[in-house]
Amino acid sequence: MRKISVVLIVLLLIPMSGLWAGGNDEKAGDDKVVFGIIPSSMSDEWNGYSVENFKYAAAKKGVEVVVLDPEWDGERAQNNLEDLITRGVDHVGVYVYTPEQAQDFINRANEAGVPISFENTKLVGSISGDIVANVAFEYYDFGYEAAKYISQTYPGSKLFYVRGLPGMGIVEEYMRGIEDAIKEFGTIEMTVYRDTSWDTETALNATQDVIASGEKFDVIFANNESMAVGCYNALKDAGMDGDIPIVSTGGGPTGVQMLKDGIIQATIAGPVSLQGLYLFKAMYLYTVKGITPPETYIEPPGVQAITLENLDDNIPWAPSDDLIEMIGGLDSW
Template identity: 40%
Template sequence: MKHKSRIAAGFVAAALALTMTACTTVDDETAAPQDGPKNGENYVFGNIAYNMKDIWNQYSVDSFDFAAASVGVETITLDAENSLEKSISLMEELIAKDVDGISVFPISPDQAATLGRMAADAGIPVTFENTSPALEESEYISVIAAEYDVIGEAAMEYIAETYPDAKVLYVAGAKGGGVYETYQEGIDRSLAELGDTIEIVDTVHGDWETELSMNVTADAIQSGTDFDVVFANNELMAKGVKNALTDAGLDLPIISTGGGPDGLKMIEDGEITATMSAPVSLQGMITFRNLYQQVALGETPEKTVALPVIPVDKSTIAEAVSWEANDAALDYIGGIE
């Protein structure tokens, strides 16, 4: 596999930016560190999850707790179970407990705004992950989220550098939810920059599902679509693509996104070639760090942080950042303090 110099340089820079994030002390009274924890010797931070049945949210909460434990902060995690009404009652509960800070994994930008204003009215600093709130920037600490357009760009650059002149079948997610559309924005930008280096010969929609992705890939094969690389919008879909290719007697590179435990195993087993990893462990740790730095240290973090996108294949899998909370992920972001 050829060296991916352009991608490597970009993501080394991203890693350095994370590990060397500059935090500046501000004079604004609202950003000054508290005199001390409100509830005893240790700070207590609340964390409102949107739905703990969601694996992405589960890993994020675990990483938030891991980061908190590293600096002796107690956490109270409450699950909104994808309910706006419940999330409001949970915010009321944390306010009543007079916690030192609150992190929110929102259901929507408007719900984030509602919870953010509740926290602000109570004088409790609040930070967000995964979704930007419909708030003025002065009303919250920060937000960290995956940028799907950037992931799409990374995938196209990886394919162009690894498989020049590739003819790509794009097995895409569902239309209408905004995620596929954001991916497409990044893909379009990348293709315009890359010129004729690669070509997407067809886009079929597997709607984030394994079986449907298998079926639409099989249909593309049977229709005679000429392709030699597949880009699957997530690793569940990549499984379906692999099944369809195997059934047709084809062994073609599959590039996916995610970087979860299943995805990394698929790379190890040779089922997919590479994945554009966006480690949610970093999301949970960075959202904790942003809250801690302002509440405890009086430093202001960057207002918006993009979750880094790290291309992973067999040549780099040993250095992959796990979705699971561990010291390696904490080291990757340069620690908490």
């Protein structure tokens, strides 16, 4: 498997101040290294595969991983941080959706003197305090690639965007990317969008409402593959399945099967496997070897439109040594 170079972008934060001993000197070889991970929910496929890749890399290096699952409960996630601090873990990794959420974790971790890193959401210019690494895709890229694919594949179409929930900064970045691509290619228009709670049921309801309203659309872009299922079911109930193509985001095992089953025609793939591996690499090198990432913000590669025709180009989500090789191994930047 080919090796892909990581895209690193400067994150302007308060410089590391020597607050954490692990970042200054190489950790003694006899000390057991323990990392704490706080996901949003292990029931979420995207989040779950990130953690599985993190644990896979940790096993390679003999690092113990404590995963405390808040199951979408923000207050419980904060309690999990307190638990990890009490346990004396060497470094905490947190999956976040908003800079505001991240800031609460930063304040407490800095106060306790525990190194902290983040994944999933780009925090550039939106936080203060000390963090080691921020590993995240650009949501803008997903929106741009989706609208680019639709513009090139379905010119003249009217786009129905089935969005997730605004207010987290995610949908907003998707919209920027979509609008830029529509303007750049000039072959489609977005005629309608509806907000959902990121799940199958609310996506089904949103699609049914638009169908009932009589608003015209020729193609659907759904913010994730669970939502795409709801869109498909609504189309099927209305006798429109097969007439309206659906594009989604993801590229994991569920999405690949949906492509094969004809439920979606394309997915804008992002290899969350690499997100989890980069998070572990940053935490490991900092904690064990005293090596800070070259830049705080680490953007994994691989966002691309995947269809049945180029399915072999999709970067897998399942952990493997090949994926570790793709990020340049675990021992140096």
